[in-house]
Amino acid sequence: MFFKIAVRNIRAYKKRSIITVILLACTTALLVFATAYMDGSHERMIRSSVEIYPGYVQITHRDFRDSPSLENLIFDAGQVTAALADLPGIAVLTPRYESFVLFAAGNKAVGGMLTGIDPAKEGRVSRLWESRKQGEYLEETDSALVYMGSELARRLKVGVNDEVAFVGTGADYSFSADTLRVKGIFRTGLFDFDNRAAFVAKSYLDRVMGAENYATHFIVLPARPEEAAELAAAIGERLGPEYEAASWRQTMAGLVQAMRVDTIFGYITLGIIFIVIFFVVMIYTMLAVSARLREIGILRAVGTEPGQVWRMLVMESVLLALVSVVAGGLIGGSLAYYFKLHPIVFSGFEEQFKQYGLAMTDMPTAFAPLVIVRDMALMFVLSVAATLYPIHKVNGYRPIEAMHHV
């Protein structure tokens, strides 16, 4: 019965209903979209910085992260690969061998990092392949061909097909040097990385550095990146105490924290908008119910209980809120979905993004139905709550008072 009356009343006060619905729907859409944007951009930022090079899960010798010396390498890479072969959840597993060397070309000598990779697998776990700017990416069988960061190439004054020598220490501490030919040049946009890093096929580096079957670390691409931490734990268990498996949450703790700060500020910002909306809804309800004071007075005079009036009015606001929240959720949700497929592009802000370790400017939103429903529920509670005070106030009048109220 209350439902019918409520619907009739909503119809009767069309203007107020429409304005309230528009307002609430827009706010819901805003909240849904803002959350989707925030979550989406954070995920994008994390993905981007994780995927450029560090990887979701890193497997190292147990002491390597504290003391990255030649004593703490993985000395049996084959065994690691074998042990993890049947572990579910791993999409790609690939070893790397990193070594600090002195690069020399012409009369320039520059310190940097020479890393042996499995080119095909590496292309799936990091952005190296996609970041190619000139020349070609590496192949497994490449010997003495190097794929070099753009800034490092600039400092050494070399281009594709030029020669670069390196001098370093092999895995057995022996002397290691060779002349490489630049096969390709990459630019991830991360200055520090482009400025120091160069890559060669691991099979080749293993030969020159005496590092057959060695690795400084393994990178794991999880089948589901969001479960990286669980996967790292599972890998750790499988490999035993001699190894350490750390997810990006550990290897990039600072980034994780920065995203958290950003989220907090995002919610503070949204919170302030909500306060304003809360007041507006309250004001509109106030206006609506006080315009109907006489009607309410009459209802009361003919014997309607205050509780019944209360229920009737609350039912109205519940219905309005429901309609608005659903509409807003749909709008916000479809926006989130649209911008997930067609990311927002911040051209002209490359430097700002780079500073955050990001080499991209497009920000897809996240589309997570559960989060959308959560935001809708939040808005629903908020908008119903905003009407309670005015309803309570109106209901406080005595029938005669209310009837005579102008």
Add this chain to the structure above:
Amino acid sequence: MVFPPRLARADEAAEIIKKVEDNLNGRSAVLKIAMIIKTSRATRTMKMESFSVGSEKSFIKITYPGKDYGITFLKINDAMWQYVPRIEKIIKIPASMMLQSWMGTDFSNDDLVRESSISRDYTAKILSQSDTAYEIELLPQPEAAVVWGKLVMGVAKPELLPQSVRYYDEEGVLVRILEYTEVKRLGDRLYPSRWVMLPQDKEKYGNQTIIEITEATFDVEIDEEYFSKRALQRFSE
């Protein structure tokens, strides 16, 4: 009786150190050296020839293993270059690499560059002496660019040859020990033919680098040609 005894002893200590250095370096020296590097994983041997004049100039050529044959190093005062035949390049070792390990040994580039400047960089004091040896404390001069807090050197009497050097950090923590053993006649003098570097740092504990001097000639004329950048390539063959 007039002189304060400590001053006398300090002078005496400085004298001893100077003599030890002279005995070790000679006016000039041509050495054949084998270096054995032991880590928890492997043992590796290198052989080389070294030509030096005092402590200012030296030229080193690797002769073994074959793949490293002909790598040469030149040190003049505080600068260091290396030549690698495989890449046909002379590379100047930049400042930022000076404290890196030299050829994977427990010696740094810097050890080679300032190897025998103890008498210049430290003030010496005799801590104790027995019939067979002195124990001398070496404190860095305030101006000296050395990382150590203190060295303690054992010197054998009466030849004044080093027995060991213990390297401490500023807090008095022992960082590494260099032992000189197996004194025998080399060239015109008695000489410690086996040097062992024992790092004491947690990270490298258990490693060691052994230097064996197999042949030595002292105080001969060495062609000045060796101490030029041209020599790096020229004598690499």
Add this chain to the structure above:
Amino acid sequence: MFRITCRIAWASLARRGSRSLLVVLMIAMSLWGLLFLEGIYDGMTEQMISNAIRSDSGQISLFAAGYRQDPDLDRLISQTEEVGRLLDNDRRVRSHVQRLRQDGLAATAHYARSVTVFGVDLGAERAHGRLDRYLIAGAYDFGDRKKGVLLGARLADKLKVKIGGKLIVSAQNSAQEVAGVALTITGIVRANNMALDEAAVFIDMDKARELFMTPTGVSQICVILQDEQDIAALRQELQQRFPDLEVLRWDEIYPALLQGRVMMKGFNLVMSLLIFGVAGLGIFGVMVVSVLERLREFGIMLAIGTSFSRVRQIIFTESFILGATGYLAGSLLGGATLVYFYHHGLDLTVFSQGLQEFGMDAITYAVIRPQYFLTAFGAVMLATLVSVLIPLRLLKKSNPIEAINKV
């Protein structure tokens, strides 16, 4: 006349007390929130910019041509005196410092790291960028014999050193030899400028000249002006005067920071529009209803000869009183909050690891700009006035006589 208008307006607002109060509260709260956000966000951005300017770039930096591409002791600014004199005599310049820099190595008995060695004059740096304020341990002093060294906080962590400890700093000098010097760590600085915190070693300028064997010349001259407005003009003048030097603005050296500032401005604008848009909607609803409710009342006023402009005045005044009261309350609240955070700062030390990663301070001090209050005043007034226009149209369209007879 005006007093009567005000009285009528006030009376009708008072009659709907709780409604008016809600509107005032709404405006006050939205303003409060907006001021807080603007102040804190601007504080964050400006602090990052100021850290970079103070600790490194100045607002204008001069380098020898080609130095930035290939930093080398061969490429130093030689006409230091001439530049110095010019800057000294320029009224627009607040301060300037000269620095000498060279890549090198810092080492203890246990660790060694690549560093950037800066030769500086501590007194000048204090007056210039208040470098002393970045000190987190030890003393801002190189000692009597100038053998002290200040180093970046992250560098100090990595070298595991303490105040009073010995540090050997070596670098290649102008004679192409590696020269070293033994120094004592006198202080540790954290400028929240990543490059510096990670690798900077500050030593006395004369010590640096000795070490690098560069009796004259400097790598960089940093200038801070009295007024940000003059940057472009001074830069151009300097460039004309010294064509063989590279003269750069801070935002050319730290482009990310400028973009951050632009982004923040855009964000603040969107926020203001949003908040005042919604708040305007609130006022609008109240004014529509209050005009419609009183159609009869206004009908009578018009019927007894009150001019329409008078009625309009009353309605405007009502709206103005609501807006102005809300504005006053909001500005007081927001202003007080900003003053608090201006002095005490917003402490986010819990997240310091994340913040430092991106060159931000753990404590953000709010910025207070008159412009916040002016813009907000304009926006509130605009919202209140615009929100009355439609109710007035409604009133004008309705026939007063009809209105009287209505109900």
